[in-house]
Amino acid sequence: MTGTVSARGRMKRLTDSAMGLVLLGSALVSVTIVLLIGLFTLKEALPAFRDIGLVRLLTGTEWRPGQDLYGLFAMIAGSVLVTLGAIVLGLPLALGCAVFLAEVAPAWVRAVVKPSIELLAGIPSVVFGLFGMVVLVPMVRGIDVPGNAGFGLLSASMVLAVMILPTIASVAEVALRSVPEEYRQGSLALGATRWETLRRVTVPAARSGMLAAVVLGLGRALGETIAMIMVIGNAVMMPEAATSNPLTIFLSRARTLTGNIAVEINYATGLHAAALFATGVVLFVLIMIVNASARALLASGMRRG
């Protein structure tokens, strides 16, 4: 009898350690894949860094593969501006949604609204692009500014704002809802209104999660490709204001880093292909910068208490 029990015990321990190994294995595979992708991109981009030079690659405003001119600055500006525009348009909306769902909406409203916002995240980006082309671009074209064709940063920012909305809204909502109810009750019991409680207790307590939401949204915005290609105009040019109003820069056509790769990789060879891989590396670094600054922001916020 004791023999069977201990045999079973040994079997259990064996399963346990086997499970540990399997899980470790899957973790290692994921890390390895990420590393390999990074290394491969870097390796393919190496000729570009060697023959063109990092500085010319990053600061050059001319991108003419036919003349072996590979400057990425216009595309960097395009990506940064379109992301900025998307954040300006989308962030207030997304955070408003999150606060509404987490703090204001009665249960049945949340049951309806939340899945519909999450549904937005499931729409393929090409459909967003289509919507942008057919609805937003003609609308933007109505703005009376010389040279405005509708395709450009503004249309792209609007499309992107809708695309990052579900990501930011749902992650921020989870962050708000995970704030302990005791905090809210403590604040209300001191005579604070719901709004004061939200502003002074709930949102600060959810700060790190809400920041994570914004970073996820930024990452998504910087990485979006097909929808951008469809509405941004894809011209390799430095975005510039058409009139004395600096905001008209958003009516300028542009190209994103992602779009640059997707549009040209099919026919690129040699140095041109390497320059496109270098574009990928720049994109990668840009996203790492966003993540790192979010982390730094978070750390300094923590220290302030």
Next chain:
Amino acid sequence: MPEPRMRTIDYCLYYGGFRALNSISMDIPPNMITAIIGPSGCGKSTFLRSFNRMNELIPGVRVTGKVLLDGEDIFSLDVVSLRRKVGMVFQRPNPFPKSIFDNVAYGPRIHGLRKGDSLAALVERSLKAAALWDEVKDDLQKSALSLSGGQQQRLCIARALAVEPEVILMDEPASALDPIATLKIEELLQTLKENYTIVIVTHNMQQAARVSDFTAFLLMDESRAGNLVEFGPTKQIFTTPRDSRTEDYISGRFG
């Protein structure tokens, strides 16, 4: 007996169709400690939360009857000014994830006190009144979450005191604390009652006997609604209860 600070008259509370409190009429004497005791689920906490209208946060709650503060119907008062006058300390210490100073200054700030000097003085006074000042005065900017459980609870008391209430409601304030921290809170209650009226819910009968001047015994009836069985001076409740159910409960025969 002096004019009561608070008073409930035929007070009933319903969760949807369920009656949780059944027609409770009771007086809270000023500058005294009134304990509410009773078995789990009898509605003690719900009753306590009626004095500052915290039950309104729960959807589907409905009340009938009256609750008075200094003779005034609390349902005709603005809820913000009611809660300034009737503060609350919760079962589990719930300091905000802010500094010690910001926790105590929270109430005064939302009620419009901005000036640095008077705010600092108020924070100091509140922390002293909550017997926490000596332990934290060297670093008021430290996170409140770094304090021990007992210190956190005294911080929550200081936070409640800082809005200068008349009444302080305490919902089992020591149940999550160790015996030494509990003793400190109980000693603190004795000094606080000079300036404040205190209502305390406790499941610990020894605690009620030790700290309170008056005791209310709540018990649920056949339909599980909380009823006030007996209310009187603590000494009388614990030595010569009038109701046999009170006697059964305090002698530990049930609950």
